[in-house]
Amino acid sequence: MRISIRHETAYTYAVPASRAIEVLRLSPRGHDGQFVLDWRIDVDRDCRLDQSSDPFGNTVHTFTAEGPLEGLTIVAEGQIETSDTNGIVTGQIERFPAQVFLRDTTLTTANAAICEFADGIATRTAGGAPLEVMHALMAAIRERLRFDVDATDTGTSAIEAFGIGHGVCQDFAHIFIAAVRHLGIPARYVSGYLCRRDYIQQEAGHAWAEALIPDLGWVGFDPANGISPTDAYVRAAIGLDYLGAAPIRGVRYGGRGESLAVHVHVADITRGR
Numbered sequence: 348m349r350i351s352i353r354h355e356t357a358y359t360y361a362v363p364a365s366r367a368i369e370v371l372r373l374s375p376r377g378h379d380g381q382f383v384l385d386w387r388i389d390v391d392r393d394c395r396l397d398q399s400s401d402p403f404g405n406t407v408h409t410f411t412a413e414g415p416l417e418g419l420t421i422v423a424e425g426q427i428e429t430s431d432t433n434g435i436v437t438g439q440i441e442r443f444p445a446q447v448f449l450r451d452t453t454l455t456t457a458n459a460a461i462c463e464f465a466d467g468i469a470t471r472t473a474g475g476a477p478l479e480v481m482h483a484l485m486a487a488i489r490e491r492l493r494f495d496v497d498a499t500d501t502g503t504s505a506i507e508a509f510g511i512g513h514g515v516c517q518d519f520a521h522i523f524i525a526a527v528r529h530l531g532i533p534a535r536y537v538s539g540y541l542c543r544r545d546y547i548q549q550e551a552g553h554a555w556a557e558a559l560i561p562d563l564g565w566v567g568f569d570p571a572n573g574i575s576p577t578d579a580y581v582r583a584a585i586g587l588d589y590l591g592a593a594p595i596r597g598v599r600y601g602g603r604g605e606s607l608a609v610h611v612h613v614a615d616i617t618r619g620r
């Protein structure tokens with residue numbers, strides 16, 4: 348599948364800011380099943396965009412925009428060629444040993460309720476291979492939680508989202524990661540994009556998780572949709588949780604009354620479709 352992506356993030360300030368420093372993880376990397384045809388990032392300010400790589404191997408761009416800033420717009424866009432690998436991720440350098448992805452974080456710590464939930468799934472699939480347990484856990488999370496864009500924010504933890512039973516794809520992924528790590532299987536957070544033919548204009552990117560399955564390697568699981576990633580998915584960044592793979596993080600100096608608008612356009616432009 349050939350996927351066209353345009354991700355626009357626009358900040359406006361009621362009182363101009365004196366400076367903004369931004370860190371971007373908006374650039375997909377190539378691996379088996381994902382080839383970057385072209386990609387670029389534009390900022391509507393006169394600033395230098397520096398590129399580097401973080402400890403997880405994500406492509407990172409940073410910049411400082413000097414004010415006064417009444418607004419700031421960041422656009423990432425390009426085309427990605429994908430193929431269906433049944434959710435298995437290969438062909439990408441892994442910088443950390445698997446044990447790193449067993450670490451708890453503030454957003455992915457499991458409490459007694461999540462542990463009991465994960466143990467119950469594992470018990471019901473007793474004798475099943477780890478892959479079977481992961482699929483059962485993914486399905487159970489999707490059944491238990493209701494998708495709700497107003498229930499949580501980027502600082503909501505897995506414990507909080509599981510407790511209220513509502514959330515967005517980020518929350519589904521955090522709960523899955525917390526449960527999987529409790530079961531002793533390395534897991535990580537993935538940010539990226541999902542191409543949906545019925546929903547080209549989107550208000551945000553997408554998020555899911557990956558677990559390390561014996562004899563298969565890293566395999567993706569999207570509990571928000573109840574499937575493993577297909578060729579409709581584009582991986583952009585990975586981390587222990589949202590904070591390590593957030594598309595944009597930054598700090599503003601001065602200014603007041605910040606508002607944010609995000610517009611994501613993801614379309615299948617494969618020839619003949």
